[in-house]
Amino acid sequence: MNKAEYEQSELYKLRHSAAHLMAQAVTELFPGVALAIGPPIENGFYYDIDFPEPLREEDLTKIEKKMRELSNLKQPIVRREAKDRADAEKIIREECSLGQPNGVVKYKLELLEDIPEGDPISFYEQQATDKQGNEHMFIDLCRGPHIPDTGTIKHFKLMSLAGAYWRGNVKNKQLTRIYGTAFETKEELELYLHNLEEAKKRDHRKLGRELGLFMFSDKVGPGLPLWLPKGAVLRDTLSDFLKSEQLHRGYEPVVTPNIASKRLYEKSGHILTYKEKMFPFMEDDEKETFILKPMNCPFHIEIYSSTLRSYRDLPVRYAEFGTVYRYEQSGELAGMLRVRGFTQDDAHLFVTPDQLLPEFKGVVDLMMTVLKKLGLDDYRVRVGTRDPDDTKYVGHQDNWDRSEKAILQACDELGLAYEISAGDAAFYGPKLDLIIKDALGREWQMGTVQVDYNLPERFELEYIGEDSKPHRPIMIHRAPFGSLERMIGLLTEQYAGAFPLWLSPVQVAILSIADRHVAYAKSIAEALCGFERDIHLEDEQVPFTPVEATDLGLRVTIDDSRQTLGKKIRETQRLKVPYMLIVGDKDAEAGTVGVRSREDGDLGAMTVPEFIKMVREKLNS
């Protein structure tokens, strides 16, 4: 079900009504609360409420109980339209307030003001009398639609509490948001909760620890990841893949430092626009102030402008896996998905106006190649354009028009499905972002391509054109992964830790059955990885024919611990190694290995060349 279908569905109405039911329960339990807004959302609903006293998580059970009582009253939900604005205000003040002081409807009155002149103003009302003769009643300003009666709201659960600013603005009061979910059947609700539990098992933070990929340390600091050996192998493998792809596409590597003089970022304008995201400056009264870099672009620009450029030199494509540091708000850090020090697969392209479209297309093509290789097919493409009402953007109107047009044209010519999001442009230019969901359904911006007229202007970049006159190049910022940290975090969740063969930190684990098989295991490992391994052999070994070396360069481990085979298999499977090779007496004698695949289990005995052939095919497919 897509978004539009969902918003038309019965489920959507059910959840909207569940939000109202929850609000009714809250107003009964906590008289004096001020209701703000309570819409259905992707997996449920929420209601933002201003509580005079802070709400505690344990109160949720109480609210749920009250909701069940109110649901059982089978209150009919009735739509009522106000005659005019004055009538609507009267209804809000006199009826929505439920006899409480008028402050409880202040948000509703604000919402009323936002309803455009001429639009119908509707309310939804529900009421009933319980067995004890107590009257229950609730009415809310609401566009609707709703389900006919509250008795249908049976399978729901309140999920969590959160603070949320009124109208999403930090300057406004923070309200208490209660998240809940509701389904049409008990089974659907249970399935949803079950899937949530399953998703937690795929969480990259859990898998990162279990698989030994990365860690955080209090002594190092929040948001500063430490890559463990296996994680570092993943990083290298991923980087090598992109570097080789970029080499074929005419990128040139550059390397720049991690800190720079404050003057560089004054020139770029980041001090003005980005200061609150930067780590504290390294100040020295007498000498220069230095800044830990939050972005790579100014460095690449300095390289560009270090020499006179001809139109014949363009496009210039400078690529760098550059580590940047951003002082993200503490509450925003999230495992590897948002950290304070991360490495961007960054590059900056300096192009002539004529080259903008083909180069942009080239970048998008590279991104598609990357997504395909990584097996990521569930993503959305967002083109961020200006918000016409906002004044934060720099640069000339016609440059913006031209670059927005170029982006859309590139997407159309590549047959890319995209959505336009006004207001999601960078302040210096429009951009195209790839957005991917994590295990818990949260969306993250991954790859990005951004058109920039601003920095070339600020740094007065030039190239000499065919007419022998200086011209200003256009910059394209781009990062197909986005960052290695976020990409690896996401990939870990996508694959639930079972990385494809080419990417797996350990590709083959050789399990010796008894001590006397270690020499044979070692000879196979050497053949597969292509270099000698230093393993001390003390016990007597079974005789075997040495296996011929390959240039495969596989990442191989040997488990020669004195454990039962079952134990070794279990442990190796836990580590999600794609292939296990089990070697015992029969194998040493026959020159075979017992192959066990991560996905398909025991594949039986193969000769070593047969296994190598299978792996080769798998790697090339």
Next chain:
RNA sequence: GCCACUGUAGCUCAGCGGUAGAGCAGCUGUUUCGUAAACAGCAGGUCACCGGUUCAAAUCCGGUCAGUGGCUCCA
């Protein structure tokens, strides 16, 4: 940064006013074993940190730090 919640051994968790417990992992020994956990023993914790209440605090209260779910922002 703000709101709510959490913080006990490497990991998963129990204990929730009377001075710390399990399973797995680790170590030692025995076992040398053919497709998802051999057996036995040992060791491991100023119960995140600081302060308070109490005869007594892992347990109650306050603060700090870190993590989790959200909000605002973003690769």
